[in-house]
Amino acid sequence: MEQLQADMMTKGVFTRHERRQMKYLTKANEAQRQYVKAALPANHLARRWMETCGEVDDYGNIDYCGVPLCPRCHMRERAVQTGKAIKKIFCDAANEELAFATILLPPQLDFAGMTDLVENEKRRLRTFIDRQRKKDHRWDDFHLLGWWEIDRMSFGDFETCGRNTRIALDALGFPLMEAPDKTIWRPHLHAIVRKGGLTTEEIASVLRKETHTAKYQVDIQPFRAYRDAGDNIQNIVRYCLKFRIECDYKRPDAQDFIEAEQADEAKPTERNWWPAEDIRAYVDWLCLERSGFQSLRVVIGQAKDKSASGVQRVMSSSISIGEEIEDGKKSTNAMPDRSGTRHHINEMKVSHVVSDMNGIFVVEDNRSVSRSNADIFDVGNGVTLIVYNNIVQDTNWTDASKSSLLQRPGVGNIPAGAIAVSKTSRCAGSVVSLAERLRNIADIRQASGDQRGGATY
Structure with a gap:
């Protein structure tokens, strides 16, 4: 009967919407769900989430707890991640371009330093890839999609x-x-890598030589040639997001995971669960200290177009905030990355860069109006990113002519031809934008020979 139910779920008997409406799990998955709940105190936040997981309200909305050890939620998550990997991230990649990588990290006695360990490793990988791209352009098409796994x-x-x-x-x-x-x-990282112009041996060799020097710390295997690339990706994603909590669970080859898992589930055996205190420690780290599934995902994308301006190159070498910034907004999906690795900022038109002894201030004009007048981001390394969202509100309304802008107390009049000033303002009427004013002040000081240290524009 259980096999019949499994076949009905996987052989197209039900539509995707109908499958989502089914509240009950298989016997094996329900056993894991109940054990995780029992391992948590009655007042634990994650246990309260799991109590209502799978319930459907009057409007057809399904409640998901989001706890990675919950079978319903991690099966849903791996379906989403599999679809993204096959249909979007690696949609045009062949088996020859892809590989499966595993990177081991030092063993830990508890979760006290686990977050710092995985975040430092993520920054180290990004720095390593950035350094390789500066030396060899074949690394520009290198792409990594992976997930952290914590075994015990x-x-x-x-x-x-x-x-x-x-x-x-x-x-x-x-x-x-x-x-x-x-x-x-x-802790260790499982990842699908797109090799670009590199070979599997080259990637493994450089990693082992420069950053991961311990024996057997890095393992990179090419995809199975006899199987479709989509099937290989599906096997690996399911392997990365398996969340099995049995002490004696045998981990089959990642690229043959689906077949081995089905064979394993067909054999009724008594399950040797992790100790309850270990379940609680793992759930606390995943759900209370971290952000669940989202914090386990690691992405290092392909290099962007190299035709950036000089100002953008300064920003890409100085600013690193973990995730890409789009449309003038700071990403809230990841913690700031202060490693100094290269980072690409999309669709940003930088008007001026002014530096002082405290760092670099990047001023941007963005004509779209948002809920705030300006966003100021401290991105580390002495760099502050100032994004002005409303060019009308962030301007100096003045009736003064441009020549009067060249006046500064204590310096005297600067001849109009001494410095280059834009002849037309981008703003309507008698308005000078903040970026234009900063540019004029900088030009005035340069022309007057004013080299005072510590000045902030």
Whole structure:
């Protein structure tokens, strides 16, 4: 009967909308959901979310808890991520262009430093890719889409691991002396990479040589040639978002994951769950300290067009905020990235860059009106990005002529021909935009030989 139900769900008997309306999970998935709930205290926030997960209101809306260990939610998430990867991100890629990568990080005794560890690794990867692109343009088409996975093991499990795993854990700092039942957390990154003009061996070699020098820390495998690229991507995404919490769960090859998982589920076995305290620690980190599925996703896109202006090149080398900025808005999807890696800012027309001893101030004119007059972003490295959204409100209304703008107390009159001033203002009427005024002040000081330090424009 369970096999019949599974076939009805996967063989097109129901439409996508009808499948979404089904509240009940399979017996195995429901068992995991109930165990996760039981491992959490009654007043735990994630447990309250899981209580109503799957319920449908009078308007047909489905409530999802968003807890990654909830089978309903992680199956929904992997369906979304699979669709994006196949239909959008790697839609035109062939098997020969893609590979599956795994990067191991040092084992951890708890989650206290886990966030810093994964965020630093993400910044390190971005910096590494940026550095390679400056040396070799074949890296411009390199593209990475991956997800963090946090596995667990006991100290006593070390001897039962395979040879390569033991060598890798030892090189990454596996603790030498701990209690036999002590939990060891093993963070690692699984990713689909688009190789661009590189080979699998070249990518692995450079990673192992420059950033990930521990033995067996990096593993990159080409896609299976005998299977369609879409099927390979589906297998890998499901492998990355499996969220299995059994101690003795055997992890099959990622590119054969679907077949192995189906065969594994056909064998009724007693499940050896993680300890309840480990479930709670993992859920706390995923849902309370982090932002669930969103915080597990890692994307390093292809390089943008190199035809940027000099000002944009200054910005791309100085500003790095984790996610792309579009239409003058700061992304709220990720924490700021202060590593100094290259970052591309789309559709921004920078009018002027003024620097002082405290850093660089990038002033932008954007004629579209938004809810705020200006956004000021502290992006680290002594750089402040000022985005002016309303050019009418952010101007100096004045009846003065342009020649009067060249007056400054204590300096005297500057001849009109001494500096270049734009003959026509971009603003209607007797209006001088803030960017134009800043430019005039800078030109005046340069022409007058004023080199005072610490001046801020």
